[in-house]
Amino acid sequence: MSPAALIFDKDGTLFDFQATWGGWSRGMIEAEAGGDAALTHALAAALGYDMQAGRFSSDSIVIAATPPEIADRMLPLLPGQDRAALIARMNARAARAPQVPAVPLGPLFEDLAARGLALGLVTNDAEAPARAHLGAAGLGAAFGFVAGADSGFGGKPAPGQLLACAAALGLAPADCAMIGDSLHDLHAARAAGMTAIAVLSGIAGRGTLAPHADLVLEDIGGLPGWLDGKGITKA
Structure with missing residues (x-):
């Protein structure tokens, strides 16, 4: 029926998914890392993201998680960062992401x-x-x-x-x-x-x-x- x-x-x-969020995520990770190469690598690894290929792994948390869940995965690597502010930045960037x-x-x-x-x-x-x-x-x-x-x-x-x-x-x-x-x-x-x-x-x-x-x-x-x-x- x-x-x-x-x-x-x-x-x-x-x-x-990959065509939309692959390239966008690189910019988001680099922005949160503030130019720190080691932190960029650590954030990418935590999110299951390959910076060189611009793609997510099949077990990445980003595939199905909510913005707060993704933020919680990043926050241990961003000491001193405010959770609500991080989520707000992520949502604002996401709203501007071109969709494929x-x-x-x-x-x-x-x-x-x-x-x-x-x-x-x-x-x-x-x-x-x-x-x-x-x-x-x-x-x-x-x-x-x-x-x-x-x-x-x-x-x-x-x-x-x-x-x-x-x-x-x-x-x-x-x-x-x-x-x-x-x-x-x-x-x-x-x-x-x-x-x-x-x-x-x-x-x-x-x-x-x-x-x-x-x-x-x-x-x-x-x-x-x-x-x-x-x-x-x-x-």
Whole structure:
């Protein structure tokens, strides 16, 4: 049965993770290190980031963590730094980060809207940067519900954001599908009682995601085919 609502993750799902955050993260790390080469290396290692390649490792905390969790990983290397100020700097920089769409988003979301689907977005990013990214991508009005990790519903893998989204859209969780690129997304979907759809536009591979998903797609561009029943399977 087709869902009545699709609930999306943001980073690695709407937007290609490495292409978006790879180069940006280098600047963020260098800025926080203040030109100290040893500190730059230590911060990069703590975040699972390869400064030379400009890419995150598959086990990086940044893939699914909230800004406070990322800040807490950095703070032991930044003695004297204020936690709230660090989080605020991270969020302000993130809001300005150019996003690289995983697929052409305009045509896809026009298709989904034409099907009468309710749409939501839940992210472990903060809400303000998320709304800035959606607006820059022309999707500011596409979603009936948007929540970040600081919106009052918790963060993934807990189900709070997803349950709040279903309630806001006036739907039962079982009528919703969650689409994401990480185990946090899939675990949240399971905990909320929703269909769990994995996409491979993040860092985690098929072998990691498939055991926890009802369906694995290369990217969100495969959603119309799935909705049309074109034989896309989990394998």
